[in-house]
Amino acid sequence: MAIHYPNGRRFEANTPPAKKAGSSATNMYSNRGMTLEEDLNVTNQYYLEHQLAVIHKKPTPVQIVDVDYPRRSAAVIKEAYFKQASTTDYNGVFKGRYIDFEAKETKNKTSFPLKNFHQHQIEHMRQVIGQGGIAFVILRFTVTDEIYLLDASHLLSFYDRQEQTRKSIRKSDIEQLGYSIKIGYHPRIDYLKVVESVYFKK
Amino acid sequence: MAIHYPNGRRFEANTPPAKKAGSSATNMYSNRGMTLEEDLNVTNQYYLEHQLAVIHKKPTPVQIVDVDYPRRSAAVIKEAYFKQASTTDYNGVFKGRYIDFEAKETKNKTSFPLKNFHQHQIEHMRQVIGQGGIAFVILRFTVTDEIYLLDASHLLSFYDRQEQTRKSIRKSDIEQLGYSIKIGYHPRIDYLKVVESVYFKK
16 A cells, blocks of 8 residues: 655555555555665664664654544544655664664666755755764665665755756766665665765774 | 543644544643653754754654545545654754653652653663663653753663662652753753763763
């Protein structure tokens, strides 16, 4: 069940039993759309269990309007709306340092559209950098299943110049400025290996 | 509109127009119950605007079961449930360091009940300490409006011993092991002042 909601992100109920979504527009994108998030969740779980890092995805922000509260033991939300996030989706701690990132994917083959990032997320990354945190994005090209880590400073630079130049980042620029993340099995997307080599240089 | 949901936490819809909650058990606690969270949100906003720290409250975790999706521009959540959080409520970055905390209050006058903390939150704090992050709790005694910062290591110690000793932390222990936070106006709960003096010693 995939729901496309106003800010362009997808929502997927990940716990059965999920009732029908009342949507005919489900599965507009392939399952790969969900896989980056799922892969990262599994990866973060691996890091947690092996005491390598404590990084979680933040809950989807929801504006709750109506709650039915028949008994103390049960509260049912009857009306709520998806809200735009004010931060990135993932954060946590790795070797004492603050880690913050957003993960996005595209079906494009040669560039990554900047519209995948919202103003709030961009400002958040700027603030994190200002506090000395480690901020980056994980970008996936779904067609070729290639994943890159790109430091947020580069993203901000492209984002700020998009009106003057182009509204996407060339894949060649990502290849040059970013770092390829190999897809494995355990953990699936071992981004901390890249983080360690890039941000924890001796 | 205050909803008390299963894990003992309160939910408050903070954006009008909020429809009636269908609850006769609202306002079981005084408004002070909400004020600690509100005060912290205002404080964090102050820190953000003054570029002192980037700390946010995580969204309330919600298990979404049914979404009505009549048009691409509108998705209405028709059935959802409050989920127990797997982490603490607040985290972020301050001077490059990872900051993680939970905020709780009690109407008790002489001790702080440990049942305010859930196993998941306790384990999360343990993991954060293991990664070298800064973890603490902000405790408020609502009757006297006193606020303390207590390092998570102390909380964990009391929590782990509660079956053998007592199921609450004496206020006198909090006074001795913790740090009083003065309530001000701008920012209201200046906990970073304490964080800086405790965790950033020269």
